[in-house]
Amino acid sequence: MNFAVMVSGAPYSTQACDSALHFARAVLRCGHSLQPVFFYHDGAWLASELNCPPQDDRHLVREWQNFAAECGVELAVCTASAQRRGILDHAEAARHGKPRGNLAGGFRVAGLGQLAGAMAAADRFVHFGP
Amino acid sequence: MNQNAQKKIACIQRRAPHGSVFAAEGLDLALVAATFDHEVTLVFMDDGVFQLLKNQAPERALGMRDFCRALGALPQYGCEQVLAERESLNARNVAAADFLIAATVVERAELLEVLAAQDCVIDF
Numbered sequence: 001m002n003f004a005v006m007v008s009g010a011p012y013s014t015q016a017c018d019s020a021l022h023f024a025r026a027v028l029r030c031g032h033s034l035q036p037v038f039f040y041h042d043g044a045w046l047a048s049e050l051n052c053p054p055q056d057d058r059h060l061v062r063e064w065q066n067f068a069a070e071c072g073v074e075l076a077v078c079t080a081s082a083q084r085r086g087i088l089d090h091a092e093a094a095r096h097g098k099p100r101g102n103l104a105g106g107f108r109v110a111g112l113g114q115l116a117g118a119m120a121a122a123d124r125f126v127h128f129g130p
Numbered sequence: 131m132n133q134n135a136q137k138k139i140a141c142i143q144r145r146a147p148h149g150s151v152f153a154a155e156g157l158d159l160a161l162v163a164a165t166f167d168h169e170v171t172l173v174f175m176d177d178g179v180f181q182l183l184k185n186q187a188p189e190r191a192l193g194m195r196d197f198c199r200a201l202g203a204l205p206q207y208g209c210e211q212v213l214a215e216r217e218s219l220n221a222r223n224v225a226a227a228d229f230l231i232a233a234t235v236v237e238r239a240e241l242l243e244v245l246a247a248q249d250c251v252i253d254f
Contacts, residue, residue, distance in 0.1 A: 008254070041155045041254070081155060112159060116166035119137055125250045 002033045004122035006115065007043035009130035011060045012053065017046050020128040021063060028071055035122075036074035037064075038115045039107075042130060044081040049104035065106040076110035077103070139163050140171045140245055142253040143178035147198055148188045153181055154197040156254025161200065164209035171244060172204065174233065175215035179222060182214060184230040201231045215241050 005024060009016025020037065027034045039046055051061045068075045082103070083092065089109050093101035103109065119125050141160035145152040157172075164170040174182055181198055188194040204212065212233040219225070219235065226235055236244070245251055 006252070040159065041152070080158070084151070112162035113166060115159070116163045116168060119139065119163065119168065119250060120135060120166070125137075127250075127252050129253065 001123040002035060002121065003027050003124045003126060004115075004118040005034065005037045005126050005128065007037065007039050007046070007128045008041035009128060010042035011046045011051065012057075013042070014130040016043060016128040016130060017060050017064070018058075021060075021067060023126065023128070024067065024071075024073065028073075034071075034073050036076045036110075036114075036118055037068075038110070038118060039075070039077040040081050040112075040115065041078075042081075042085075043128075044077050044085055044087055047075075047077040047082055047104050047107040048085075048087045049102050051104070061104050065104065068106045075107045076114055077107050078112060078115070079109040080112070082109060136167050136169060137249040138169045138171070138247065139250045139252065140173055140248045142173040142175060142251065143181055144176040144253055146177040147181040147186070148192055148194050152254045153178065154195070156252075157181075157197060157200060159252065159254070160209060161204075161207045164204075164207040167208065169211075170209045171211040171213060171248070172209055173213045173215070173241065173244075175218045175241070177218075177222070179214055179218045179224050182229045182231065182233055183224065184228060186230075198230060204231065213241060213244065 007016050007020045011017040088101045089103040090101035143156050147153045160172050188196050213236050214233040216235050217238050
């Protein structure tokens with residue numbers, strides 16, 4: 001079965017990014033497929049490479065990056081949600097006259113249309129909200 | 131759910147329109163899903179029913195963008211099913227006569243049946 005996941009809760013402020021990661025691991029462990037994970041609304045905060053949690057806390061960005069790299073899962077972040085929150089890839093930063101982008105490695109900006117397409121292709125769509 | 135198929139998606143708007151970006155980003159998602167040929171049912175309940183009120187002036191009063199104007203374009207986006215929960219309206223003294231757009235007022239029990247028939251339910 002193919003799952004698509006949307007995360008709309010902010011990292012650390014809410015449990016959404018943690019729960020979604022646990023769920024995503026479980027989906028693959030059970031032999032299902034997962035494509036993509038879409039970060040929307042406050043979930044877009046996860047895609048900033050400037051996240052610096054205290055050293056004795058979990059590093060959610062790094063955990064998601066490692067998961068995506070190991071499992072080949074795409075991490076898509078809504079470009080409108082991200083830009084509104086000051087998270088841009090290098091091309092967007094150049095377009096907006098910003099010195100540089102700050103999109104974390106392993107994440108890719110995408111439009112809501114890609115989410116709509118993922119919902120069409122998925123057998124199950126699971127939303128982790130705040 | 132069927133593979134690569136149009137899905138039945140309920141987008142539930144549950145928050146007041148202008149105090150946060152929940153409502154605006156929730157509506158964006160609903161509009162894009164409808165544009166991509168999903169069968170979208172837009173549901174207003176809890177404080178979300180305030181999004182339906184006409185004569186709002188968030189630009190003047192709050193300096194905020196009036197995203198509720200986009201509600202008027204719902205049919206052009208292919209979203210024709212708009213529901214408002216009666217219990218939420220009654221609790222907030224909101225009348226259908228004050229709606230910016232046409233919405234069908236449904237009881238909570240009826241709404242539950244609608245939601246049970248969806249492939250996806252997304253709340254904002």
